[in-house]
Amino acid sequence: MSDTPSSSTVRPIDVAVGILMKTNGDVLLGQRPDGKPYAGYWEFPGGKVEKGEAIIDALKREMLEELGVEILSAEPWCGVEHVYPHAHVRLHFYISREWRGEPQSLENQAFAWQGSVGVEPLLPATIPLIEWLDRLRDRPNVD
Numbered sequence: 001m002s003d004t005p006s007s008s009t010v011r012p013i014d015v016a017v018g019i020l021m022k023t024n025g026d027v028l029l030g031q032r033p034d035g036k037p038y039a040g041y042w043e044f045p046g047g048k049v050e051k052g053e054a055i056i057d058a059l060k061r062e063m064l065e066e067l068g069v070e071i072l073s074a075e076p077w078c079g080v081e082h083v084y085p086h087a088h089v090r091l092h093f094y095i096s097r098e099w100r101g102e103p104q105s106l107e108n109q110a111f112a113w114q115g116s117v118g119v120e121p122l123l124p125a126t127i128p129l130i131e132w133l134d135r136l137r138d139r140p141n142v143d
């Protein structure tokens with residue numbers, strides 16, 4: 001037996017993820033840059049929560065670092081855990097409808113505003129979110 005814990009048994013890594021949603025329901029996706037696991041896959045902007053950092057603060061930091069956008073308000077929406085070969089992640093998805101600034105590609109990533117999301121491939125743990133978002137758009141006042 002190996003002494004090295006596999007990625008499924010170690011404590012999950014918390015990740016803060018932001019779904020910027022326009023009033024028409026469009027959401028912003030970015031493409032993972034070269035050099036990261038799953039390069040070229042589409043995801044919602046975000047990144048790992050640092051030690052001792054509140055998840056909402058990580059969200060605000062990542063959105064500023066990646067997009068140059070200041071989050072004015074964001075609501076926690078859902079959580080997803082996923083075990084990748086490279087990491088066991090716990091994703092905290094927030095929806096933000098209020099931000100300041102126009103998203104810029106500060107890490108050289110491609111971006112796309114999408115209504116019904118059509119970009120591919122998506123990160124595996126993000127795939128279910130697309131259907132949930134469609135339902136949210138159809139019934140905006142139901143949680």
Ligand SMILES: Nc1nc2c([nH]c(=O)n2[C@H]2C[C@H](O)[C@@H](COP(=O)(O)OP(=O)(O)OP(=O)(O)O)O2)c(=O)[nH]1
Pocket residue numbers: 015016017036042043044045046047048049082084087089091123124125126
């Ligand atoms: N941002 C984001 N990450 C996601 C999504 N879905 C999903 O499985 N992930 C996973 C991929 C990664 O394993 C992890 C995010 O870590 P990352 O490596 O991109 O974070 P980071 O920007 O802090 O990276 P770094 O500082 O280590 O370079 O979460 C998503 O929709 N958005």
